[in-house]
Amino acid sequence: MSCIEINQLSHHYSRAEQVLKEVSLKVPEGSIYGFLGPNGAGKTTTLRLILGLLRQQSGEIKILGKPFAPHREALLSKIGSLIENPSVYAQLTAMENLKVWQKVYQCPSTRIEEVLDLVGLGHTGKKKAGQFSLGMKQRLGLAAALLHQPSILILDEPTNGLDPGGIVEMRELLKTLNRELGISILVSSHLLSEVEKLATHVGIIHLGQMLFEGTLDELKKRQQQSSGIQFDTGDGAKALQIIQSQHAAAKLENGQVSVPIHDRALIAELNRQLVQAGIPVYQIQAAQNDLETIFMNLIK
Amino acid sequence: MQLIHSIQSEWLKTRRSLAAWLVIIGGFFIPGLQLIGRCVHHQQLGARMDDPRYWETFAGNNWQIMSLFLLPMGVVLAASLITQLEYRNNTWKQVHTTPQAFSTIFVSKLSVILTMMLQFMLLFNLGMFLAGILPSLLFSDVDLPKEKFPLRFFWDTSYNFFICSLPVIALQYLISLQFRNFMIPLGLGLGLVIAALIGAEWKHGYWIPYAYTPYNFFIMRGIKMQATQAVNIHHWALGYTLVFIVLAYILYIFKRDKG
Ligand SMILES: Nc1ncnc2c1ncn2[C@@H]1O[C@H](COP(=O)(O)OP(=O)(O)O)[C@@H](O)[C@H]1O
Ligand SMILES: [Mg+2]
Numbered sequence: 371m372s373c374i375e376i377n378q379l380s381h382h383y384s385r386a387e388q389v390l391k392e393v394s395l396k397v398p399e400g401s402i403y404g405f406l407g408p409n410g411a412g413k414t415t416t417l418r419l420i421l422g423l424l425r426q427q428s429g430e431i432k433i434l435g436k437p438f439a440p441h442r443e444a445l446l447s448k449i450g451s452l453i454e455n456p457s458v459y460a461q462l463t464a465m466e467n468l469k470v471w472q473k474v475y476q477c478p479s480t481r482i483e484e485v486l487d488l489v490g491l492g493h494t495g496k497k498k499a500g501q502f503s504l505g506m507k508q509r510l511g512l513a514a515a516l517l518h519q520p521s522i523l524i525l526d527e528p529t530n531g532l533d534p535g536g537i538v539e540m541r542e543l544l545k546t547l548n549r550e551l552g553i554s555i556l557v558s559s560h561l562l563s564e565v566e567k568l569a570t571h572v573g574i575i576h577l578g579q580m581l582f583e584g585t586l587d588e589l590k591k592r593q594q595q596s597s598g599i600q601f602d603t604g605d606g607a608k609a610l611q612i613i614q615s616q617h618a619a620a621k622l623e624n625g626q627v628s629v630p631i632h633d634r635a636l637i638a639e640l641n642r643q644l645v646q647a648g649i650p651v652y653q654i655q656a657a658q659n660d661l662e663t664i665f666m667n668l669i670k
Numbered sequence: 671m672q673l674i675h676s677i678q679s680e681w682l683k684t685r686r687s688l689a690a691w692l693v694i695i696g697g698f699f700i701p702g703l704q705l706i707g708r709c710v711h712h713q714q715l716g717a718r719m720d721d722p723r724y725w726e727t728f729a730g731n732n733w734q735i736m737s738l739f740l741l742p743m744g745v746v747l748a749a750s751l752i753t754q755l756e757y758r759n760n761t762w763k764q765v766h767t768t769p770q771a772f773s774t775i776f777v778s779k780l781s782v783i784l785t786m787m788l789q790f791m792l793l794f795n796l797g798m799f800l801a802g803i804l805p806s807l808l809f810s811d812v813d814l815p816k817e818k819f820p821l822r823f824f825w826d827t828s829y830n831f832f833i834c835s836l837p838v839i840a841l842q843y844l845i846s847l848q849f850r851n852f853m854i855p856l857g858l859g860l861g862l863v864i865a866a867l868i869g870a871e872w873k874h875g876y877w878i879p880y881a882y883t884p885y886n887f888f889i890m891r892g893i894k895m896q897a898t899q900a901v902n903i904h905h906w907a908l909g910y911t912l913v914f915i916v917l918a919y920i921l922y923i924f925k926r927d928k929g
Contacts (some may be wrong), residue, residue: 451764460758
């Protein structure tokens with residue numbers, strides 16, 4: 371069963387620009403769903419729509435099998451969320467900030483220290499949250515999201531502002547929460563590398579349209595198909611001829627020949643043939659495999 | 671029940687906030703100045719202590735500056751700051767994803783503003799009482815006031831000013847819920863407070879929703895104004911309040927973007 375399901379969701383802030391175009395996605399229960407897309411793709415807009423922070427204009431949103439709007443309060447009690455820049459009351463301490471939410475959720479006040487320790491803010495004492503670094507505010511936001519022991523977490527770029535150590539910690543924490551408490555997590559990011567290390571499922575959004583949805587393994591397969599080795603040579607056309615005679619899939623891109631092969635012996639062999647034909651080989655490198663390239667390949 | 675928890679939560683947010691300081695400073699500012707003035711010139715106080723309307727006169731002096739400008743301006747600031755707290759800290763989105771009805775949030779925030787108003791009234795009255803009695807305790811040449819402390823008068827006066835402040839609270843609440851930019855509620859508030867002062871003499875001045883605290887002062891001092899004789903300003907204040915609150919609620923509920 372999917373814990374979050376969106377069908378044909380479109381949204382526009384102004385008449386001029388359709389920000390989401392019939393977005394559909396399914397977050398399976400128990401998964402860590404990486405919602406991937408470059409800045410401005412529509413990730414935050416989608417998440418805000420799921421949480422009812424924006425008025426829904428079309429399409430359908432279901433959480434735990436129920437339509438959101440008529441079950442808003444019941445569903446929200448099962449969701450913890452952290453959207454965009456962190457929400458903290460600057461003049462209050464970490465503890466006081468959580469007290470604000472604890473009163474509303476009516477969860478035991480012992481939870482406050484539990485979650486503060488969990489995110490590593492147990493030591494901040496009397497320090498006001500306004501003096502926290504962005505990373506600390508982000509952790510406080512996560513603590514607030516976890517306070518009421520939700521079964522779904524919706525996190526919008528939660529590693530923003532964290533240092534490399536903090537990013538690893540956050541990732542491990544999310545994995546632990548998912549594994550040990552069975553919390554389903556929908557987490558957005560603009561970094562493929564981050565999603566790769568964390569998610570079990572991936573949805574890719576670009577310019578308001580879903581380009582891909584599936585498991586991480588399925589994405590990796592696609593990625594491999596599109597990747598390979600690039601030869602930077604003195605004569606691209608001639609090099610292409612030689613390589614294509616053995617690997618029909620070879621292509622000329624920006625003067626470089628790219629071939630979808632990974633076998634080291636084959637690469638050496640191709641290199642030998644090029645040199646033999648008198649073509650200077652300047653560089654042999656793994657083809658770029660970043661998000662941009664994957665997008666480009668997905669759009670094609 | 672949820673409403674009580676929600677109000678508790680809202681109340682926690684006001685801790686160390688500008689609005690909370692404003693209430694304390696606003697409550698003690700004028701009585702404090704009065705006290706200092708009376709301590710410095712305590713030789714001239716002696717005769718006044720015999721005044722059979724000592725407390726009424728003293729309260730009138732305190733309420734004068736308060737009601738004409740400081741109270742409406744303070745209410746403008748405090749009511750706007752309470753909602754501004756959520757905009758400035760980017761917390762609306764967090765508030766609006768807690769499992770409580772929008773109407774609960776609306777009512778609890780308004781309750782907090784009203785509670786702060788009561789708090790202010792309490793502090794201001796306490797301040798007046800202290801400023802009225804302390805010189806007698808501090809200086810041997812100043813007797814205790816002859817007049818018994820007119821609790822009823824102080825209560826009624828505060829009650830009337832409270833009613834007269836309600837439309838200001840309600841309209842500021844309406845505006846500040848709608849706009850992220852603090853200058854909008856502040857500018858509008860300041861504009862209306864000044865308009866009320868300028869328009870006070872106008873015979874239809876009771877149309878200006880921020881004019882009731884000055885009018886209440888004129889009534890208290892027995893100053894006859896065309897507007898205050900034409901209508902019951904307290905009924906008008908309550909009428910405006912009702913309209914503003916209903917409007918504020920509707921606009922808040924139908925706001926497209928909830929953070
Ligand atoms: N409040 C808003 N008003 C108008 N346009 C907006 C607003 N928020 C976002 N947008 C636009 O919607 C698009 C998607 O933004 P967003 O959902 O924030 O993307 P992401 O989170 O993927 O970076 C962008 O083009 C952005 O400029
Ligand atoms: Mg975003």
